[in-house]
Amino acid sequence: MDTAPPAAADSTADSPAGKGKALVDDTAAAIRARILSGEIPIGAQLRQAELAGALGVSRTPVREALRQLQAGGLIEVLPNRGAVVRVPSPWEVREAYEIRAELEGLACVRAVRAITPAILRELREANETVRAVSGGGTPGEGASPSTAANDCFHTLIHTVAGNQRLARAIKDVNEAFPRNVSALVLHDNPRHREDNIREHERIVEALAAEDAERARAEMKAHVTSAGEQLARWYEQRSATVFRG
Structure with missing residues (x-):
């Protein structure tokens, strides 16, 4: 009886793209935790270089993480200030x-x-x-x-x-x-x-x-x-x- 070849293991998580997404998610979670605890206060500017240094990552995952947090409503981008922790209405x-x-x-x-x-x-x-x-x-x-x-x-x-x-x-x-x-x-x-x-x-x-x-x-x-x-x-x- 013919048997089907074994299915290939899902290597998405191990791919460069998967690892990059995981790093962005981890970076976003770390920034979110600091905001929710008050370590990064409401109204504070979120400077990519400072966050990258504090979290031990490059600016690229920080930039993508900030976009993620902006989409979730936790931060906003203001004219002449850049990304800041949003003040809830x-x-x-x-x-x-x-x-x-x-x-x-x-x-x-x-x-x-x-x-x-x-x-x-x-x-x-x-x-x-x-x-x-x-x-x-x-x-x-x-x-x-x-x-x-x-x-x-x-x-x-x-x-x-x-x-x-x-x-x-x-x-x-x-x-x-x-x-x-x-x-x-x-x-x-x-x-x-x-x-x-x-x-x-x-x-x-x-x-x-x-x-x-x-x-x-x-x-x-x-x-x-x-x-x-x-x-x-x-x-x-x-x-x-x-x-x-």
Whole structure:
């Protein structure tokens, strides 16, 4: 019986073109991470030579990576300035957080089915960390401890929800905006900082009571409030701080 010859192995990834694309993707991911952490602040110019030196690559993958990030809306090209980290408009923030509120509310509904005393304890510990570090000094460049603790609180719920597609969708919304700005919002507004902590407590109480609809409502209200505060922060500062 005749047999077909074995299929040739796919060598696309090992080809020069494949390696070049992988390098561009890695470079874009590295620049994106620095923007989202605040290491490269909003409004900052992105100079190809400096980025190439910092990342240990040539200008070519940096140039292509910046085009990729521009297409994704994270950076923009301005006259006489070149590529800069884009300042999100307040309406973008409100729209994104409207979606995020629905997604995180759903995560709470799903989490109620699988919540355990150990997870509840972790949620409370994460919130106490937010309380302990939020009132400290002015957040600098890079991810702040309060942002990390806040992210831990929410990520625990996403993980317990047990839906990877849902978790990815929430992550995509979060990564549309630099994460360090959320820490600045909390730092600049002590009342909002305290509200944020109490909202977390109410979410945990609803999860502990296995009340899915209350957990959904508390999370939606929490995320909507956070989005409004973030939008107002951009409204107040974008024109003067980032645009000059």
